[in-house]
Amino acid sequence: MTKNMGGLDKSLRIALGAALILGALLGYGTWMWIGIVPLVTGLLNSCPIYSVLGISTCPTKKN
Known part of the structure; x- marks a missing residue:
């Protein structure tokens, strides 16, 4: 798998996922x-x- 998520996207997904799982456990x-x-x-x-749609929120690397 190739990385296609930036830092903010990653952080929001982890926080949202953890909150939803916590709600399920409660x-x-x-x-x-x-x-x-x-x-x-x-x-x-x-x-x-993102891969299917060709989207990437990763910051681009400069040469």
Whole structure:
């Protein structure tokens, strides 16, 4: 997998995923387990949907 997420995108996904999983653990709803998806993509620094759409939020490297 290639990296296609920048720092802010990664941080927001990890925070949102952790918050949703915490909500699921506290009993706010089983649908909150969807938080696994943003958490994993944030930790891996790669989003499959970004790859399909050709999107990248990584900062470009200058030569």
